[in-house]
Amino acid sequence: MFVRVLLCVMTLGVSTAAAQTVDGEIAGRIRDKSGAPLPGVRISATAGTQSREAVTDSDGRFAFRSLPVTAYRVAASLPGFISISGEVRLSPSSPRAFLAWPLEVGCLEIEDVVKFGPREMAPRADAILHARVVSVDGPVLMSARPECRGLPRHQYSIQVLANAPAHRRTVPAQGPIFTRKQGALLKPGLEYVAFLSSDDLATADLVLPVVSGLIASPEAGELNGMPVAQGLKLLGEWAQARKP
Numbered sequence: 001m002f003v004r005v006l007l008c009v010m011t012l013g014v015s016t017a018a019a020q021t022v023d024g025e026i027a028g029r030i031r032d033k034s035g036a037p038l039p040g041v042r043i044s045a046t047a048g049t050q051s052r053e054a055v056t057d058s059d060g061r062f063a064f065r066s067l068p069v070t071a072y073r074v075a076a077s078l079p080g081f082i083s084i085s086g087e088v089r090l091s092p093s094s095p096r097a098f099l100a101w102p103l104e105v106g107c108l109e110i111e112d113v114v115k116f117g118p119r120e121m122a123p124r125a126d127a128i129l130h131a132r133v134v135s136v137d138g139p140v141l142m143s144a145r146p147e148c149r150g151l152p153r154h155q156y157s158i159q160v161l162a163n164a165p166a167h168r169r170t171v172p173a174q175g176p177i178f179t180r181k182q183g184a185l186l187k188p189g190l191e192y193v194a195f196l197s198s199d200d201l202a203t204a205d206l207v208l209p210v211v212s213g214l215i216a217s218p219e220a221g222e223l224n225g226m227p228v229a230q231g232l233k234l235l236g237e238w239a240q241a242r243k244p
Contacts (some may be wrong), residue, residue, distance in 0.1 A: 004154070011071070015021070017239075023065065023067065023089075023095065024066075024067035024068065024069045024076060024077070024095040025063065025064065025065050025066075025067060025095065025096045025244045026045055026063070026064045026065035026072060026088055026090070026096075026099065027060070027064070027095050027096070027097075027098050027099070028042075028043075028062060028063075028097075028098055028099030029056075029059070029060045029062075029075055029099075029100055030056050030060045030062070030078075030099075030101055030102075030103060031060055031100075031101075031102055031103070032081070032102065032103055032104075032105070033102050033103075033104055035102075036078060037056075037058070037059050037060030037061075037137075037228065038056060038060045038081070038103060038183070039056050039057060039058045039059070039060060039224075040055060040056060040075050040078060041055065041056040041060070041062075041077065041078045041103070042054075042055055042076070042077050042078065043055070043062045043064075043074065043075070044074070044075050045064050045067070045072045045073070045074050045075075045088075046072060046073045046075075047068070047070050047071060047072045050068075052064050052067070053067065063199075065174075067090065068215025069090045069091060069092055069095055070089075071087060071089045071090070072087070072088045072089075072090070073085060073086075073087055073088075074086060074087075074088050074099065076101055076103065076204045078103060080105065080106065081103040081104060081105055081106050081107070082103065082104045082106035083106075084100075084101055084103060087131060091192045095175075101207060108170070113238060117164060117206075117219070117220075118130075118195075118206060118208070118220050118221065118223050118235060118238070119219055121206055122164070122195075122236075122238035122239040122240050123238065123240075123241075124238075125195040125196060126196050127163060127196040128163060128164035128193065128195055128196070128232065128235050128236070128239070129158075129160050129161075129162070129163050129164075129192070129193070129194050129196065130133055130160070130161045130162040130163070130191065130193055130210065130228050130232060131158040131159060131160050131161060131191065131192055131193075131194055131235050132158065132159045132190070133156050133157070133158055133186045133187060133188045133189065133190055133191075133192070134156075134157040134158060134159050134188060135156070135157045135188055136154065136155060136157075136160065136188060137155055137156075137157060137158055138156050138158065139155070139157070140155070140156045140157070140158050140196075141154070141156075142154045142185075142186060143155060143156060143209070154185060156186055158194075161191070162228070162229070162232055163230065163232065163237045164232045164236035164239060165233060165234075165236040166198045184195070188229050190209065191208075191209070191210035191228075191229060192207050192208060192209055192210050192243035193206075193207075193208040193210060193215055193228065193232070194198055194207050194222075194234075195207070196207075206219070206220070208220050208223065209227065212226055213227055213228055214226065214227055214228070215218065215227075215231045216227060223235075223238075
C-alpha cells in the first residue's frame with residue numbers, strides 16, 4: 001500500500017512540473033475607436049519582477065511568446081491616447097490570450113493642439129457669451145487642455161449678460177469654457193466673453209476678459225479694446241459668414 005501511494009505522488013509531481021513548463025502567449029491587435037489599427041503602441045506585460053515589452057506593427061498587432069504560465073499586468077500606451085491596462089491570467093488549460101483593445105483619444109501633444117483666434121473660433125463655438133462669473137461651484141467647466149482628461153476642470157456658475165446675435169445656439173445651460181493659457185482661472189465677479197463648445201476635442205480656446213465694458217485681451221486681435229456689444233455683433237457676423 002505504501003508503494004502505491006508513493007507512485008501516485010510521484011506521478012502527480014511530474015504532471016505538475018510539466019504543466020508549469022507550458023509556453024504561454026499573449027497577443028492582440030490595438031485599434032482606435034473607429035476600428036483603424038494603431039501602429040507604434042507600446043505594450044508591456046509584467047509578472048512580478050519580470051517584464052516584457054513590444055510595439056504594435058503597421059496593422060496594430062503584437063505578440064509575446066514563450067511566456068511562463070501565470071498572471072500578467074498588460075498595459076498599452078500611445079501619445080495622444082488614453083493608456084489602458086488589465087490583468088491577463090494564463091493557465092495550463094488556457095495558455096494563450098488575445099487582446100482586442102480600443103484606445104480612446106486622450107491628451108494631445110502641445111504641438112498637435114489646434115489654436116484658433118476669435119475670427120476662426122466664432123463659427124466653431126456652440127455659443128459666444130458675455131458672462132459674469134458668479135461662483136466657482138456651478139455646471140460650466142473650464143480647462144486649459146480640455147482633451148486631457150487627467151487635468152482638473154474648474155467649475156463655475158455664470159450669469160449670461162448677452163450673447164452673439166444670430167448665433168447657432170443662444171444661451172446654453174452649461175458647457176465647457178476653454179482658455180488659451182495653462183492654468184488660467186476665471187474669477188467670481190469679473191466679466192468675460194466666452195466661447196463655449198460641447199466638443200472636447202475642438203480645442204478652440206478663448207476666454208476674453210472684459211474690463212470697464214471693453215474686451216481686454218491682446219490675443220483677441222482686432223477685438224481688443226472694442227466695446228462688448230460691438231464685439232459680440234462682430235463675432236455674430238463672423239459666425240454666420242463662415243460655417244464650420
